Amino acid sequence: MTDAVKPDQRRAGGWVVVWGVLLIAAGILAIVIPAPAALAFALILAWLLVFAGVVEIAHAIHQRAEEGFAWKLIVGVATLALGVVMLVSPVVAISSLALLFGAFLFASGLSTVMLALKLRPKAGWGWVLFDGVLSIVIAVLIALGWPQNSIAFVGTLVGICMISGGFWRVMLGRAVRSGQVNPA
Numbered sequence: 001m002t003d004a005v006k007p008d009q010r011r012a013g014g015w016v017v018v019w020g021v022l023l024i025a026a027g028i029l030a031i032v033i034p035a036p037a038a039l040a041f042a043l044i045l046a047w048l049l050v051f052a053g054v055v056e057i058a059h060a061i062h063q064r065a066e067e068g069f070a071w072k073l074i075v076g077v078a079t080l081a082l083g084v085v086m087l088v089s090p091v092v093a094i095s096s097l098a099l100l101f102g103a104f105l106f107a108s109g110l111s112t113v114m115l116a117l118k119l120r121p122k123a124g125w126g127w128v129l130f131d132g133v134l135s136i137v138i139a140v141l142i143a144l145g146w147p148q149n150s151i152a153f154v155g156t157l158v159g160i161c162m163i164s165g166g167f168w169r170v171m172l173g174r175a176v177r178s179g180q181v182n183p184a
Helices: 007-032 034-062 069-088 090-119 125-145 150-176
Strands: none
Touching: 007 150, 034 069, 034 090, 034 150, 069 090, 069 125, 090 125, 090 150, 125 150
16 A cells, blocks of 8 residues: 555545534434434435335336236235335334334344353353343333333433444445545
């Protein structure tokens, strides 16, 4: 890497860093005021489902002579209907998302605890167990606070994801700017 870093590469890396910093700032804001973040997330997801449902329906109609037309159409209508319901009742959508995430954490925690027990007494099995137990505890806390804390939970989770995404973008942008990573 004796070549000098190209100006375009420095500029591209700079924009990646800026994008990362903006994501971190937005993530912090989402954690501080989680309700707007949760609402925005639910509405964006709802619109994505509406769009996907329309595309699936159009695809099914286009492929109506093919096998499985009815199933494709049903999936498209169901996706569209879910998106519309989420648009009409975003608070219910947020509560449902929190409950689904809690169920996922619980199932993931159980499987991780089982994995830890299989790994015992190998080195590091305790960290695997810790991760599984932590997932189960968080799932139980979600269930105990559901549905009252759903908005705060989803908004905070969105904020954490934005901060994480912003952080890796800052690190990647710095590497691109310094010439350690080729953006192409």
